Amino acid sequence: MTETPNPNIVDADSLTGEMHPIRRVVVALGSNLGERLSSLQGAVDALADTPDFFVTGVSPVYETEPVDSPEEAKPYLNAVVLADTTLPAARLMERALAIEDAYERERSEVRNAPRTLDVDLIVVGDRRSNEDFLRLPHPRAHQRAFVLQPWHDLEPDAVFPERGPIADLLADVDGSGVRRREDLALEVE
Numbered sequence: 470m471t472e473t474p475n476p477n478i479v480d481a482d483s484l485t486g487e488m489h490p491i492r493r494v495v496v497a498l499g500s501n502l503g504e505r506l507s508s509l510q511g512a513v514d515a516l517a518d519t520p521d522f523f524v525t526g527v528s529p530v531y532e533t534e535p536v537d538s539p540e541e542a543k544p545y546l547n548a549v550v551l552a553d554t555t556l557p558a559a560r561l562m563e564r565a566l567a568i569e570d571a572y573e574r575e576r577s578e579v580r581n582a583p584r585t586l587d588v589d590l591i592v593v594g595d596r597r598s599n600e601d602f603l604r605l606p607h608p609r610a611h612q613r614a615f616v617l618q619p620w621h622d623l624e625p626d627a628v629f630p631e632r633g634p635i636a637d638l639l640a641d642v643d644g645s646g647v648r649r650r651e652d653l654a655l656e657v658e
């Protein structure tokens with residue numbers, strides 16, 4: 470007997486016509502304006518609520534001296550989130566910008582102006598991009614202790630694509646302005 474395929478059965482991939490690989494994602498969060506910890510927690514919650522985005526780790530919270538920032542800039546709280554996702558990188562970038570907007574992030578002409586919330590994509594699997602809208606891997610993160618230190622807490626053996634082990638990168642940067650806040654923590658639902 471020959472089998473006739475059932476035309477009513479479709480899977481998720483045939484709905485979009487595309488296959489999306491699962492990618493490991495590193496997201497960096499920062500805030501140096503307003504209720505800093507609430508904004509970071511809101512970003513973690515919003516990321517965890519994103520369909521097809523699975524948070525696998527949330528780092529400790531660090532209080533960090535502003536880097537390359539206007540003189541009046543106040544200290545940041547920084548943290549890193551790890552996740553697995555099948556979302557395309559451009560969709561992730563849109564989501565990151567929407568989450569920033571939800572926390573009244575103002576986009577100023579001033580470079581690195583104080584902000585309620587910054588959601589940066591550091592690495593999205595092996596995805597490379599060199600457009601203004603999306604640069605991957607993040608072009609400055611390998612020099613930033615406020616990204617490398619919380620990432621290292623979660624994944625000491627991680628490798629930054631094309632730059633090397635994050636433990637080595639961390640040893641090469643000035644970490645003096647990065648202080649762990651044992652009294653603060655982010656939660657995952």
Ligand SMILES: Nc1ncnc2c1ncn2[C@@H]1O[C@H](COP(=O)(O)OP(=O)(O)OP(=O)(O)O)[C@@H](O)[C@H]1O
Nearest residue numbers: 562581587588589590591601602603604605607609
């Ligand atoms: N990997 C990335 N992560 C976050 N934003 C990115 C990335 N690549 C490009 N962008 C673009 O950068 C713009 C946001 O820049 P923003 O002012 O937040 O940079 P920044 O966080 O202040 O500086 P930096 O990029 O040095 O951390 C957005 O338009 C966004 O599309």
Ligand SMILES: Nc1nc2c(c(=O)[nH]1)N=C(CO)CN2
Nearest residue numbers: 499533534535536545581615
């Ligand atoms: N300490 C610290 N400095 C910064 C940060 C940040 O998150 N933390 N973000 C910046 C632009 O994204 C510029 N400088």
